[in-house]
Amino acid sequence: MDTSQHVYSVRQLNREIRSLLEGRYPFISVAGEISSLRRPYSGHLYFTLKDADAQIKGVLFKMQQRYLSEELREGMQVVCRGRISVYEPRGDYQLIVDRVDFRGAGELQVAFERLKRRLAEEGLFEAASKRPLPGMPEQITLVTSPSGAAVHDFLQVAARRFPLTAIQIYPVTVQGEQAAGEISQAIAELNRLGQTEIIVLCRGGGSMEDLWAFNDEQLARVIHASTIPVVNAVGHEIDFTIADFVADLRAPTPSAAAELLLPDIRELADRVAILREALLRALGRSISEGEHRLRLQQHRLEAMPHPLDTISLKLDHLSTALAAEMSALISQKNQLLQRAAAALDRNSPQLRLDLHGQQLQALGLRLSGSIQSLIRRREEQLHRAAGVLDAVSPLATLARGYAIARKPAPRATVITSPEQVRTGEKIEVLVHGGKIDCLVEPAEGR
Amino acid sequence: MAKKTFESALSKLEKITQELEAGELPLESSLKKFDEGVQLVDFCNSKLEEAKSRVELLLKRDGSFETVPFEEDSRGD
Numbered sequence A: 001m002d003t004s005q006h007v008y009s010v011r012q013l014n015r016e017i018r019s020l021l022e023g024r025y026p027f028i029s030v031a032g033e034i035s036s037l038r039r040p041y042s043g044h045l046y047f048t049l050k051d052a053d054a055q056i057k058g059v060l061f062k063m064q065q066r067y068l069s070e071e072l073r074e075g076m077q078v079v080c081r082g083r084i085s086v087y088e089p090r091g092d093y094q095l096i097v098d099r100v101d102f103r104g105a106g107e108l109q110v111a112f113e114r115l116k117r118r119l120a121e122e123g124l125f126e127a128a129s130k131r132p133l134p135g136m137p138e139q140i141t142l143v144t145s146p147s148g149a150a151v152h153d154f155l156q157v158a159a160r161r162f163p164l165t166a167i168q169i170y171p172v173t174v175q176g177e178q179a180a181g182e183i184s185q186a187i188a189e190l191n192r193l194g195q196t197e198i199i200v201l202c203r204g205g206g207s208m209e210d211l212w213a214f215n216d217e218q219l220a221r222v223i224h225a226s227t228i229p230v231v232n233a234v235g236h237e238i239d240f241t242i243a244d245f246v247a248d249l250r251a252p253t254p255s256a257a258a259e260l261l262l263p264d265i266r267e268l269a270d271r272v273a274i275l276r277e278a279l280l281r282a283l284g285r286s287i288s289e290g291e292h293r294l295r296l297q298q299h300r301l302e303a304m305p306h307p308l309d310t311i312s313l314k315l316d317h318l319s320t321a322l323a324a325e326m327s328a329l330i331s332q333k334n335q336l337l338q339r340a341a342a343a344l345d346r347n348s349p350q351l352r353l354d355l356h357g358q359q360l361q362a363l364g365l366r367l368s369g370s371i372q373s374l375i376r377r378r379e380e381q382l383h384r385a386a387g388v389l390d391a392v393s394p395l396a397t398l399a400r401g402y403a404i405a406r407k408p409a410p411r412a413t414v415i416t417s418p419e420q421v422r423t424g425e426k427i428e429v430l431v432h433g434g435k436i437d438c439l440v441e442p443a444e445g446r
Numbered sequence B: 001m002a003k004k005t006f007e008s009a010l011s012k013l014e015k016i017t018q019e020l021e022a023g024e025l026p027l028e029s030s031l032k033k034f035d036e037g038v039q040l041v042d043f044c045n046s047k048l049e050e051a052k053s054r055v056e057l058l059l060k061r062d063g064s065f066e067t068v069p070f071e072e073d074s075r076g077d
Helices: A010-024 A062-067 A106-122 A149-161 A179-193 A217-225 A242-246 A254-261 A265-302 A305-346 A350-392 A394-399 B006-022 B027-050
Strands: A028-038 A045-050 A055-060 A077-087 A092-101 A139-144 A166-171 A198-203 A230-234 A404-406 A426-431 A434-439 B055-061 B064-069
Touching: A010 A077, A028 A055, A028 A106, A062 A092, A106 A217, A106 A242, A139 A149, A139 A179, A149 A166, A149 A198, A149 A254, A166 A179, A179 A198, A179 A217, A198 A254, A217 A242, A230 A242, A230 A254, A265 B006, A265 B027, B006 B027
Parallel strands: A055 A092, A139 A166, A139 A198, A166 B055, A198 A230
Antiparallel strands: A028 A045, A028 A077, A045 A055, A077 A092, A404 A426, A426 A434, B055 B064
C-alpha cells in the first residue's frame, strides 16, 4: 500500500500504532528512576520512569498494586516489567506495569540485559546447541549447597518419583563472591570425571543479588562447553538468570527439576503391569489363532478329494473333446487338399501341348510337300529353258564355222563393223573351239 | 548389552509385547518371546521393588574424589 497517498483518520492511525507497539513489546523489563508519581481518585498509580537521558510514562493499575512488596516513592531505582501500549484518546504511549522490582536493581538489570544480549548474539542460547537429556538417568549430580532447602526439595521428589537413579551431590557455595567460580569448576570437574549423566545446578529463590552468581559470564561459557547436559534449577518461577538461557533445560524450581528429569515409578510399575497383561493376552491370542488355523487346514484337507475328482473329470471331458475336434479338422483339411489336386489336374497344360504338337507336325508335313513340288516344278522349267537356250545358242552356229569378233573383256563389245576398231587394237575372236587373240592390221584397200 | 538396566529391560519388554501383539510370529517363537517377556517383567518389578534412593556426597581430597553417603541432618528449614 502506498502510505503517502493514504489519508488516515487520527483514530485509525493511533489504533495502528497501538497494535504495532503492543505486538512488538508484549513483555519487557525497563530499569529507571521513579518520578512525577501521582495517584488520582481512580487508585491507579501514574509516574514517569527516567534515566539520565530519557523518560517514559508508566501506569500501575490498582489491581496490580497488591503485588507490590513496598510502596512506590519518588526517586526509587526500580525495574518495571510490563508491556507498551498506546492511550488512543491522547496519542500517548506508555508502559503498562505488571511488576516492580526494588532493591536498586536498576544497574544489575542493565548489566544483566547487556550480557544476555551479547551471549545471545554469540549463539550461546541457541536451541541447536542444547544437548538431549536421558529419559531414565542412572546417575544425576546436583551442584548445590548440601545444606539448603533446594537440595532437600529435589531429593524428596526424586526419592518419591524414581529411586533407581543414584544422586550425587557436589557441594559448592551458591551465593557470594566465590560461588560462580566454584560452580564453574564443579561443572568442569564433572565433565572430566565423565560418570554422571546430568548436572543440575540447584539453588532456592532470592533477590537478584542473591542469584547473581548465575549471571556470571564465565559460568555461562562453562555450561555451554559442558558435554554432560546441564539443567538450571535456580530460584523461583519468575527468576530468570543467564544460566537459565544457556542451560540445556531450565527448571522453574529444584523440585520441578526432579519432576522433569525423573520418570514416576508408579507410572512405570503400571506400565510394567499393563505390558504383562498385554503379553498374556497376546500369547493367548497366538495360541487360539494357531488352533483356529489348524482346524481350518484340517477342514480343507478333508474337503480335498472333491475338487480332485472334479478336475479329473474335467480333464477327461476336455481330452475327448480335443481328440474329436482334431480329427474333424484333419479330415476337413484332407478334403480341401483333394479338391485342390483335382482342380490342378483339370487345368494341366499337357492336353494343349499335345494338340499343338499335332498341328505343328501337320503343318511341317504340308510345308515340306509344297517345297518338294515347287522344286520339281522349277526343275522341269529349268530343263525346258535349257532346251530352248540350247536351240538359240550361238555356240551351235560357231560349231558350223562361224566366229564372233569382240573387244576384249571386260568391255566385250561385239564388233560388227570395221569402224569399231583401229589399227593395232587387240581384239578377240571366238570360235567353236575357243578364243583367238588378234591384232588389227592396216587395211589394204584403204 | 553390557549391563541390563531398568530402562533397557523396559524398552525390550515393550518391543516383545508389540511383536507378540502383531501376531506375525510362528507359535514356537511366540512362546520363546513370551518366556523372555515374563522374565523381563520379573526383572523390572524386582528393580522397582528393591529400589531405595541412594544419595552420596562427592568430596574432593588431595586432588581425587571420594563419595560418602549423604545424610540430611538439617531438614528443619
